[in-house]
Amino acid sequence: MAIIKAFAGALGGTFADLWKDIITAGRFDEYVVVAPGVPRGANNGRGSNEYGSEGVISNGSHIYVPENTAAFIFSESGIENVITEPGGYEYRDGEKSVLAGDGIGSLFSSVASRFTFGGQPVETKYVAFVNLREIRGIKFGTPAPLVYNDKFYGVDLEIRARGTMSLKVTDPVRFVRNYVPANVTSYA
Structure with missing residues (x-):
């Protein structure tokens, strides 16, 4: 029974994570220094990417970096990438997806990889934003x-x-490495 449940979880999770995400900064309150990246779900009833796995960013997803922030993409090994310029960026080093043009083979390899881990995604990636304003x-x-x-x-x-x-983060990489605790996406 566990094998069937793992296969169903692997298949369902792979299909849920096929969609490309749009990730932007969470809400910055007055004293928030680090805010989590929030994927946009539905937009006025349109869009169906609400059930993807936690910690999965698909290839072709877009990351929007607001003014006066720095985006950090974290993987299980730490900081993977840092974006300090405002704008929209396409992420190409994530979960392979048929919708991003990675081919049908990526679907089968993803299902097989997840099946061996009980339906869970192998890699964990998430986005956090650092407030650069005073x-x-x-x-x-x-x-x-x-x-x-x-x-x-x-x-x-x-x-x-x-x-x-008043405080101002002038070197976001040094700030994250020296002051933000591990696996934290929100810090005030």
């Missing part, structure tokens, strides 16, 4: 006075600090 109004402060010993005057001082600051 993030303003971040509040900071000390919850209580901090004691500071001034050696010149020989006295203890109590210091309080509070205010607002």
Whole structure:
């Protein structure tokens, strides 16, 4: 029974992932630095690409990068590609698809590959967008006075600090590698 279920899952998943996707940035709130790539589903009742596998980008899919953002394409091994210029880009290194002109053989090889993994896609790829605009109004402060010993005057001082600051990501690759936790697509 498990073999039949795996074959059905492999076949169904392959057919669901044949469609090309249109991926754009998720919603950026005021303090969001990293937002997930969101595939567009239906558009006014048109379009049927709502049931594809999580973490699969088909060949021929389009990635739209808005102004003041950088798009990161991640695979299981980490950063695969970085797009820092705004515009629309066609992705050609994803799941092979008959609809992208990869041939009918790609359908059978994809079904066979998924069948050996119980119907699951072998590769995982996803898109995340990094906010490159200045993030303003971040509040900071000390919850209580901090004691500071001034050696010149020989006295203890109590210091309080509070205010607002702004941050801006200037090197998105370094930011993602050094500050964003692994497998995170949203970070504020």
